[in-house]
Amino acid sequence: xxxxxxxxxxxxxxxxxxxxxxxxxxxxxxxxxxxxxxxxxxxxxxxxxxxxxxxxxxxxxxxxxxxxxxxxxxxxxxxxxxxxxxxxxxxxxxxxxxxxxxxxxxxxxxxxxxxxxxxxxxxxxxxxxxxxxxxxxxxxxxxxxxxxxxxxxxxxxxxxxxxxxxxxxxxxx
Amino acid sequence: xxxxxxxxxxxxxxxxxxxxxxxxxxxxxxxxxxxxxxxxxxxxxxxxxxxxxxxxxxxxxxxxxxxxxxxxxxxxxxxxxxxxxxxxxxxxxxxxxxxxxxxxxxxxxxxxxxxxxxxxxxxxxxxxxxxxxxxxxxxx
Amino acid sequence: xxxxxxxxxxxxxxxxxxxxxxxxxxxxxxxxxxxxxxxxxxxxxxxxxxxxxxxxxxxxxxxxxxxxxxxxxxxxxxxxxxxxxxxxxxxxxxxxxxxxxxxxxxxxxxxxxxxxxxxxxxxxxxxxxxxxxxxxxxxxxxxxxxxxxxxxxxxxxxxxxxxxxxxxxxxxxxxxxxxxxxxxxx
Numbered sequence: 001x002x003x004x005x006x007x008x009x010x011x012x013x014x015x016x017x018x019x020x021x022x023x024x025x026x027x028x029x030x031x032x033x034x035x036x037x038x039x040x041x042x043x044x045x046x047x048x049x050x051x052x053x054x055x056x057x058x059x060x061x062x063x064x065x066x067x068x069x070x071x072x073x074x075x076x077x078x079x080x081x082x083x084x085x086x087x088x089x090x091x092x093x094x095x096x097x098x099x100x101x102x103x104x105x106x107x108x109x110x111x112x113x114x115x116x117x118x119x120x121x122x123x124x125x126x127x128x129x130x131x132x133x134x135x136x137x138x139x140x141x142x143x144x145x146x147x148x149x150x151x152x153x154x155x156x157x158x159x160x161x162x163x164x165x166x167x168x169x170x171x172x173x
Numbered sequence: 174x175x176x177x178x179x180x181x182x183x184x185x186x187x188x189x190x191x192x193x194x195x196x197x198x199x200x201x202x203x204x205x206x207x208x209x210x211x212x213x214x215x216x217x218x219x220x221x222x223x224x225x226x227x228x229x230x231x232x233x234x235x236x237x238x239x240x241x242x243x244x245x246x247x248x249x250x251x252x253x254x255x256x257x258x259x260x261x262x263x264x265x266x267x268x269x270x271x272x273x274x275x276x277x278x279x280x281x282x283x284x285x286x287x288x289x290x291x292x293x294x295x296x297x298x299x300x301x302x303x304x305x306x307x308x309x310x311x312x313x
Numbered sequence: 314x315x316x317x318x319x320x321x322x323x324x325x326x327x328x329x330x331x332x333x334x335x336x337x338x339x340x341x342x343x344x345x346x347x348x349x350x351x352x353x354x355x356x357x358x359x360x361x362x363x364x365x366x367x368x369x370x371x372x373x374x375x376x377x378x379x380x381x382x383x384x385x386x387x388x389x390x391x392x393x394x395x396x397x398x399x400x401x402x403x404x405x406x407x408x409x410x411x412x413x414x415x416x417x418x419x420x421x422x423x424x425x426x427x428x429x430x431x432x433x434x435x436x437x438x439x440x441x442x443x444x445x446x447x448x449x450x451x452x453x454x455x456x457x458x459x460x461x462x463x464x465x466x467x468x469x470x471x472x473x474x475x476x477x478x479x480x481x482x483x484x485x486x487x488x489x490x491x492x493x494x495x496x497x498x499x
Contacts, residue, residue, distance in 0.1 A: 002333060002334075003333075003334040003335075003406065003429060003432070004331040004332060004333060004334055004406055005331065005332065005334045005337045005404065005405050005406055005429055006326070006329050006330070006331055006332075006403060006404045006405070006406075007329070007330040007331060007332045008329075008330070008373065008376055008404070009337055009373075009404050009405065010332055010336060010337050010340065012369045012372045012373060013337070013340060013341060013344075013365075013369060013448075014340070015372075016365045016368045016369050017340075017344050017365070019368065020361065020364075020365055025351070036347055036351065039347060040340070040343040040344055040347050041343075043339075043342075043343040043346065043347075044336070044339045044340050044343050047339050047343075048335065048336070048339060051335060076333060077332075077333075077336055079332075
């Protein structure tokens with residue numbers, strides 16, 4: 001039997017991890033916070049790819065590995081598949097999730113412990129900052145999976161049309 | 174009986190090697206494992222020549238020597254598993270099932286948050302479970 | 314007296330949204346490892362894991378109260394039982410037991426035989442002082458503080474350190490009267 005935990009455990013843990021790095025440790029150095037959060041995702045992706053590819057034959061090309069992320073991997077982690085996959089056939093892939101589960105379940109308000117508002121940053125942009133900080137984690141996961149499958153790449157997230165979230169993968173030549 | 178097993182990383186860096194004989198032939202076995210890496214590379218680069226299904230992790234018999242049979246397995250993450258046995262009459266299904274268990278033990282070992290990818294596997298739990306898997310297989 | 318809540322969290326656990334525990338386990342492991350790299354001092358890592366747990370506990374208590382139907386204002390003894398029997402089950406899918414009560418009922422042990430946080434984990438020799446599961450003690454402390462119980466939670470047994478179970482000692486320091494939380498300010 002597959003071991004399970006409440007989804008809220010994962011949600012709250014991720015929120016607090018992001019709050020810890022971007023709020024407590026590197027409040028004034030967002031790029032350092034981003035790098036640490038991405039690194040945590042990378043390790044998780046690296047390990048999950050090892051587990052989730054165990055029963056399948058080796059992928060013969062990049063597209064097959066990307067499709068694995070879109071279907072099997074996404075289903076395991078987010079209980080749904082990627083809704084749309086685009087590629088320019090020159091090493092760039094765009095994975096579009098029309099309702100990215102972590103964005104709909106995770107609130108980005110600051111943790112209850114620090115409620116002081118910084119008057120210089122309007123609430124909206126602060127929330128947007130928190131979301132983009134948070135997205136470094138799934139980006140790291142994707143990069144970790146692909147790198148372990150022998151595909152070095154850079155991954156970024158685009159949330160210009162929420163709740164849709166697009167992950168852009170650029171494979172390094 | 175299985176006399177040696179090994180796990181080798183994608184840059185042919187040894188991650189784990191263990192022999193299971195009382196005889197003083199560890200060096201010879203290590204040499205056999207080393208030679209088998211080239212056979213795996215060749216198999217994978219020229220898939221048509223091999224008898225196994227395309228891209229299946231199990232690579233089958235890599236080569237027989239006078240006293241041993243050497244089998245290989247290659248994961249999606251380019252990790253090689255090698256097994257050397259003295260049994261001569263071996264069924265593929267048994268070897269496949271051996272490699273699946275060996276692979277599962279490896280996956281658990283690298284799921285340890287303190288394992289550093291590409292570094293040798295020093296986990297005692299891994300060593301013990303590999304030992305148990307090896308002892309549970311006699312192919313004849 | 315009416316029972317304060319369900320006898321176990323089984324029914325709640327089977328009805329809530331669940332995920333594959335591997336994601337949870339590996340993510341927590343990656344956080345611990347990253348903290349060890351960034352903070353260097355194991356003691357400081359313990360502190361941050363506890364702080365992280367405290368913040369998680371503050372968030373999870375509402376879900377716990379809403380889904381378990383546990384009425385508030387129960388005494389510390391019942392509270393400890395609820396955490397062990399319902400809380401651990403409903404969030405982590407494991408059962409815990411309560412034992413070792415002291416004479417005045419303000420200190421007990423919560424014992425976990427199974428713990429999804431540590432699947433796959435083997436501590437390296439370099440971080441022997443690490444309380445790997447310290448997030449859990451923080452969660453309990455944070456959650457209890459939201460129901461007006463100030464506690465001190467410490468690890469007394471840890472399988473990763475060679476013991477035969479996971480045991481947390483929960484000590485009630487102060488119970489604030491629930492009915493008038495803002496009385497002093499008025």
